[in-house]
Amino acid sequence: MRIVNVTQGTPEWHAFRLLGIGGSDAPVISGDSPYKTRRRLYLVKKQLEVEAEDDKEFIFAKGHKTEALVRQNFAELTGAEMAPLCGIHEQFDHVRTSLDGFDAAKYGVFEAKLVGRGVLEDAKEFGTIPRHHWVQIQHNMEVAGVDLGQWYGHNGSDNGMLIEVKRDVKFIRTQLEQEHEFWGMVKEGILPALDKRDDLIPNDLAILQELRDAKEFLDNAEANFNAVKAKLDLYGHPRVRGAGILAYKSSRQGSLDVKKIPGVKSLLDSYTERYVEKFRSAPSKESWTVTVDKKAGK
Numbered sequence: 001m002r003i004v005n006v007t008q009g010t011p012e013w014h015a016f017r018l019l020g021i022g023g024s025d026a027p028v029i030s031g032d033s034p035y036k037t038r039r040r041l042y043l044v045k046k047q048l049e050v051e052a053e054d055d056k057e058f059i060f061a062k063g064h065k066t067e068a069l070v071r072q073n074f075a076e077l078t079g080a081e082m083a084p085l086c087g088i089h090e091q092f093d094h095v096r097t098s099l100d101g102f103d104a105a106k107y108g109v110f111e112a113k114l115v116g117r118g119v120l121e122d123a124k125e126f127g128t129i130p131r132h133h134w135v136q137i138q139h140n141m142e143v144a145g146v147d148l149g150q151w152y153g154h155n156g157s158d159n160g161m162l163i164e165v166k167r168d169v170k171f172i173r174t175q176l177e178q179e180h181e182f183w184g185m186v187k188e189g190i191l192p193a194l195d196k197r198d199d200l201i202p203n204d205l206a207i208l209q210e211l212r213d214a215k216e217f218l219d220n221a222e223a224n225f226n227a228v229k230a231k232l233d234l235y236g237h238p239r240v241r242g243a244g245i246l247a248y249k250s251s252r253q254g255s256l257d258v259k260k261i262p263g264v265k266s267l268l269d270s271y272t273e274r275y276v277e278k279f280r281s282a283p284s285k286e287s288w289t290v291t292v293d294k295k296a297g298k
Contacts, residue, residue, distance in 0.1 A: 001087040001097075001144045008084050008098055016086060018045060020094040021179045023111075026139035027132035029182045030175060034132060037195035038182065045186045070112050073160045074101075074152050082110045089143045094183045095176070097143040101150075108148030109140040115153040118273030123153055123161040125272075135175070137165045142172045215291075 006012045017025075027033040028041045043049035075081050082101020089095035101110030113119075113133055122128050129151045137149040149165040185192060194200060202208070229247075232240060238249040259265040268276070 001090060004086045004088060004096075006086050008086070013086070013098065014051075016096070017098065018047065020088070020096040021139075021183060023097050023099075023136040023140045023143075026175060026179065027135040029178050030135050032132045032135050037198050038192040039195060039198050042182075042186060042192050046189075069156075070152065070154050070160065073154070074110070074112070074150075074162070077160075077162055078107065078150075080107055082107075087143060090145065092176075092180070095139075095143055095179060097140045099140060099144070102144060104144070104146060107150050108146040109137060109144050110150045110152065111137050111140065112152045112154065114156050116273075117155065120153055120155060120159060120161050121272045121274065123151075123163050127163060129153065129163050129165070134165060135171075138168055138172055138175060139179075141165075141167050142176065 004016060006016050021029065025041055028036045028038060031038075040049065044051045071082065080103055082103065085099045085102045087097055087099070097109075099109050100112045102108075103110070111133065115130075119130060133151055137151060141147065141149050147167040149167075151163045151165055152160055153163070154160040182192075184190075232247055240247050259268065
């Protein structure tokens with residue numbers, strides 16, 4: 001690995017990331033990222049779209065307040081102090097990494113993530129970590145030229161879990177091929193295919209323009225309806241009838257916060273998220289949600 005002297009979170013660091021494929025880009029290219037699609041990543045690399053701050057697990061690059069705690073806890077667990085490091089692959093300039101820490105002799109690459117209770121429970125019970133984290137560590141091991149990585153998941157307060165990750169030679173070979181292909185598309189200006197999470201911008205906007213007009217009409221009509229409805233209080237009676245209208249006042253019960261019932265919260269906390277998820281009902285049928293894009297003109 002060729003070391004690059006840049007500090008995480010600085011303009012120079014952002015420029016360094018734009019010039020190649022980093023660890024957080026790897027799961028996007030493999031199709032494992034819950035945050036970003038290949039097309040969005042392409043637009044970011046081409047500087048046609050600003051990178052969204054969507055990876056809340058990315059602790060160190062943001063100077064997250066838990067950084068000191070995570071480093072302290074890791075040092076207590078291992079006796080090793082990890083410092084951030086940026087580097088480029090020995091053979092491929094576009095394959096690079098921004099490591100949370102590195103120890104070539106013993107621990108390899110270090111990747112810290114701010115995660116929820118469910119992720120920590122899976123790590124503790126099954127020794128598993130999220131797939132996109134695993135892909136990121138595989139990429140980082142390839143860049144660093146080591147066979148070992150350390151995933152340290154932390155909840156941001158006082159609970160952390162350390163999982164050792166070993167190099168997967170077969171996966172890395174396939175991953176590198178995909179990264180080379182993707183970077184070739186960036187260099188040649190070939191837009192990746194649409195993912196179902198991408199926004200389609202059709203050439204024919206007639207339906208969308210018609211829908212926007214209808215949505216604005218509906219919103220205005222609803223606002224006018226609510227304004228007129230408020231005038232019913234002038235009658236001074238809870239039920240009124242006439243002109244083909246029946247109006248009456250009613251109230252709804254407030255929502256029930258079951259966690260405030262004595263004993264319920266502690267009971268729920270005793271269950272794992274995996275267990276609780278068994279009782280979640282099936283998702284509803286897909287339907288369209290329409291909002292006005294205030295950032296775009298008509």
